[in-house]
Amino acid sequence: MSxxxxxxxxxxxxxxxxxxxSLGLVVHSPLRESIGYVFSMGGKRVRPLLTIFAAExxxxxxxxVLHAAAAIEILHNFTLVHDDIMDNADTRRGKxxxxxxxxxxxxxxxxxxxxxxxxxxxxxxxxxxxxESLRIFNEGVKQVCDGQALDESLSxxxxxxxPNYVDMxxxxxxxxxxxSGKLGALxxxxxxxxxxxxxxxxxxxxxxxxxxxxxxxxxxxxERFGKPRGLDIMEKKKNFMFxxxxxxxxxxxxxxxxxxxxxxxxxxxxxxxxxxxxxxxxILDAAKKEVSDxxxxxxxxxSALRQSEGKDALVELANSLVRRKF
Numbered sequence: 001m002s003x004x005x006x007x008x009x010x011x012x013x014x015x016x017x018x019x020x021x022s023l024g025l026v027v028h029s030p031l032r033e034s035i036g037y038v039f040s041m042g043g044k045r046v047r048p049l050l051t052i053f054a055a056e057x058x059x060x061x062x063x064x065v066l067h068a069a070a071a072i073e074i075l076h077n078f079t080l081v082h083d084d085i086m087d088n089a090d091t092r093r094g095k096x097x098x099x100x101x102x103x104x105x106x107x108x109x110x111x112x113x114x115x116x117x118x119x120x121x122x123x124x125x126x127x128x129x130x131x132e133s134l135r136i137f138n139e140g141v142k143q144v145c146d147g148q149a150l151d152e153s154l155s156x157x158x159x160x161x162x163p164n165y166v167d168m169x170x171x172x173x174x175x176x177x178x179x180s181g182k183l184g185a186l187x188x189x190x191x192x193x194x195x196x197x198x199x200x201x202x203x204x205x206x207x208x209x210x211x212x213x214x215x216x217x218x219x220x221x222x223e224r225f226g227k228p229r230g231l232d233i234m235e236k237k238k239n240f241m242f243x244x245x246x247x248x249x250x251x252x253x254x255x256x257x258x259x260x261x262x263x264x265x266x267x268x269x270x271x272x273x274x275x276x277x278x279x280x281x282x283i284l285d286a287a288k289k290e291v292s293d294x295x296x297x298x299x300x301x302x303s304a305l306r307q308s309e310g311k312d313a314l315v316e317l318a319n320s321l322v323r324r325k326f
Contacts, residue, residue, distance in 0.1 A: 003309065004316040008049065011061075015048045018070035018121075025112060025120050034102050034110045035117070038077050041093045046321065047180045048073045050205075053317060054184025054198045056310025057302070061188070064125040068133060068183045069141045071121040075137070076176055078114035079144055081107055086148070087167075128190050129186055136186065140179030142236025160238040162247065166207065174206030188310075197301045198314075201249075204298035208291045212322055215287045216238040218275050231270030236261045240290065241283050250285070295322050 019039050026032045048069035055065040083089075084097040085107055099107035118137075125133050150168040154160050181202030184194040205305060217232045218241070232239050245257055256277050260270040278284050298318055305311050 002316075004313055007309070007313060008317075011049060011052050012045055014066060015045050015052075015069060015073065018066050019073065022070060022074065022117055022121055025117060029113060031106070031110050031113045034106060035114055037101070037115070038081060038098060038110065039215035041077075041095050043073075043077070045073060046209075047076050047176055049317060050177060050180040050202055050314070052182045052183040053310050053313040054190075055188030056184075057188070057198065057305055057308055057314055058185050058190030058194045058310070064129065064187045065184060067121050067124040068187055069136075069180075071118040071137065072140075072176065072180050072183065074114050074118040074121065075144075078111045078118065079148070079176075081111040081114065083148070086152075121196070125187065132186055133183060136182045137180050140175050143171040143175030147175060154238050155236065157238075160243060162240075162243045162300065165238065165240060165243050167265060169207055169210040170203065173210040174214070176205040177202035177206035194305065198305060201259075201298045201301040201314065203317075204294045204301065205321060208294035208298065209321055211240045211287055211311060212291045214241055215291070216283060218271075218278065219284065230275065233260060233271050233274050234266045236266065240287050242276050244286050245278065245281060245283050246304070249277065249281045249283070253281050265293070291322055295319075 023032060023036055023039075026035060029035075051069040051072055052061050052065055055061050080092060081098050084092055085099045085104055089097055090100055097107075098110055102110070122133055122137055123130070147168055147170070150164070151172055154164055154168055157164075178199045179202070181198035181200075182195050183197040190198070214232065217239070218230055232242075242257065242261075246254060249257075257274050260266055260274050263270065295318055299315060302311055302314060
């Protein structure tokens with residue numbers, strides 16, 4: 001077993017324990033069971049791991065770091081509960097979504113309560129760094145909300161562009177990973193420059209992660225990822241592949257894509273046709289290059305940090321995220 005695998009396993013157990021303990025803060029709430037259900041849906045726990053490894057890259061993991069890591073994970077899951085309502089999604093990670101099992105009104109309240117719970121955990125951090133921790137956390141919350149709003153407008157706009165898309169995923173996906181890196185560095189005792197560098201690392205990994213997600217929508221194993229292949233096309237999302245195709249394909253290729261996006265209901269045959277255009281036109285290869293470039297940018301942010309197990313773990317974490325199987 002590698003050192004990274006061993007430390008990841010250890011910290012995943014601590015994160016789960018911290019999440020379980022957090023339920024004690026809502027023990028008398030009628031929403032407690034539903035929040036526990038959200039936690040039981042699992043996930044990669046990328047954000048809390050990033051928080052912990054960032055702390056270890058500049059210092060050490062402490063109780064404060066674990067509180068912040070769990071707060072970030074609860075915040076992330078809160079956004080997923082509300083995203084599923086907005087997207088009318090029936091499943092998440094192979095389980096029925098909260099609004100399907102409990103109803104929309106309850107799901108909204110579950111998300112709201114989880115936001116408050118995240119702040120409860122963050123407030124457990126020692127006073128020395130509490131004010132700055134709250135500032136970093138709040139900035140992440142605001143950016144995620146802006147990113148979700150931009151995603152909504154992007155999907156409805158005919159004038160969407162690649163800069164619009166990058167701005168959107170920087171906020172919707174990158175912002176929380178940036179906050180994870182910054183919080184870990186702050187609570188681990190890092191300097192202002194180390195906090196900035198680890199925030200940059202998180203942001204670039206977040207962008208790479210989202211572009212790869214766009215690719216996996218078409219190339220991934222639908223059973224493994226818990227959603228039908230080509231869902232973005234069926235939902236007519238203006239993701240990386242769509243926008244790159246509009247920039248670089250010939251009129252014939254663009255016509256195939258636009259014909260599918262204009263349909264009232266997109267069929268599996270439409271998905272197959274668009275996928276072929278993306279493959280033949282080099283769009284998937286372009287997406288792979290973007291993932292590689294943003295990952296390289298993330299790793300370059302670590303070069304100024306001293307050598308440590310935490311730094312090595314961040315490199316491994318970044319590489320594991322972009323090696324997800326197709």
